[in-house]
Amino acid sequence: MRSLYAKLVIITLSIMVISGLVAFLSVNTYYHQVLKGRNDEKNMAIAESMAAFIDTNEAISLEAYLRTQAAAGYKLYVVDEQKEISLYGAPFRDNNLSEQSIDHVLRGEAYHGMRNLPSETFVTGFFSDESANTVGVPFTYEGKGYALFLRPDIKMLFTEVHFLLAGMVVIMTVISLLAMLIVAKKLIDPITELTRATKKVGEEQFTGELHIHRQDEIGQLAQSFLQMTERLDENDRMRKEFISDVSHDFQSPLLNIKGYADLLAADELTEASRKSYANVIQAETERLSSLTQQLLLLTSLDQLVSPLERKRFRLDEQLKESIRKYRWLLAEKNMSLSMDLDEVSMTGDPAFLEKVWENLVSNALKYTDVDGEIDIGLTVYENQVKVTVQDNGIGMDEKSITRIFDRFYRVDDSRTREIGGTGLGLAIVQQVVKLHGGTVDVVSKKGEGTTFTVFLPIG
Ligand code: ADP
Helix, strand or coil, X not given: CCCHHXXXXXXXXXXXXXXXXXXXXXXXXXXXXXXXXXXHHHHHHHHHHHHHHHHHCCCCCHHHHHHHHXXXXXXXXXXXXXXXXXXXXXXXXXXXXXXXXXXXXXXXXXXXXXXXXXXXXXXXXXXXXXXXXXXXXXXXXXXXEEEEEEEECHHHHCCHHHHHHHHHHHHHHHHHHHHHHHHHHHHHHHHHHHHHHHHHHHCCCCCCCCCCCCCCHHHHHHXXXXXXXXXXXXXXXXXXXXXXXXXXXXXXXXXXXXHHHHHHHCCCCCHHHHHHXXXXXXXXXXXXXXXXXHHHHHHHHCCCCCCCCCEEEEHHHHHHHHHHXXXXXXXXXXXXXXXXXXXXXXXXXXXXXXXXHHHHHHHHHHCCCCCCEEEEEEEEXXXXXXXXXXXXXXXXXXXXXXXXXXXXXXXXXXXXXXXXXXXXXXXXXXXXXXXXXXXXXXXXXXXXXXXXXXXXXXX
């Protein structure tokens, strides 16, 4: 696997090479299409002015004049009528000027080698140091005809400015490359750190730290990653707790059942003992069954897709119906019940909401002593309803209140232990209310009583 860093370096280098090539090809095309002609014209004008000067100044020394011109940065190739060649300036790399071209100029015609030279290579034209790559003009000196061929001496024309420019390009390239390497490293380092952290999460280690303090997209990614690991950590902790709670809650009734089943198997057993053991087994089995049902209900509420099947129904009638189920218990404990219910229809899942009222009312009954009082209220507001279940039972202290909606939490005192329960009822209440977009609150004082208040949108 090639690393992101190597990829970035290779891509940047490739871009630099490709852009260099494209630039070279474009410049080359421009040279051939436009500059070549202009260059030929410019050099032709110089050659013509030299020829005109010689033609009109018979008194000068031809030799000295041409040498001076060569020193100014030109390569000169002069042929007289006897085909005698004189060269001024640095020699040509290739002396390939044709006999025909020389005759052509000696006959008085101009020679446009710079414009017409076919381009064999990309560099060609401008740099190709050949005698054929020149412009040619005729001139006369002391009554004799000459052909003068000329091209600039590129080496001499490369001045300090050109070196400075070339130096600038090299320095720019080196700096861009180094900067790119540093920037790429700065960009990739946090990604590498995130990858390492992700691997740790894969191994169920949620406590790793990230040292990424940036405001950009990578910083946001790191932030989201941290939030995700925190939630995973919390979920993991809750899952472990949940499993240990479930195991514990299943373990004690199962042990009871086993113990009493063993006792039942004994040979000598009075009728009364047999009945009492069987009752314990029955009670524990019921407890296990209700625990399983509540767990299944909670699992269905935990699904990502809402399990609610909403429809319109009369909430006041549902509340009355739920309370009716507990009439016998009210009578048994000699408790009084008052109801003040507004008539209202709401949209929600009646089956799940029924569990809410069942849990709240059964808790009020369970945690209130004989002769106690329970008040149930339903008030309609503009777009929501308020249901209150109030009792004057055993109440709770402040510390317990913060935890009663946790799964398996039961207030740890002798009274509660005596009463028995699963600790799942209020977790179900909270989850159902939440799925309906509502809230549930509790106000309670130890020894004085408890009030649960549920707000639900009418829908
Ligand atoms: P449980 O099955 O134990 O009743 P819940 O989730 O319904 O489980 O309630 C959690 C705990 O909250 C109970 O164990 C109890 O201690 C406390 N609680 C709930 N309702 C009341 C109430 N009306 N009065 C006093 N304590 C209550």
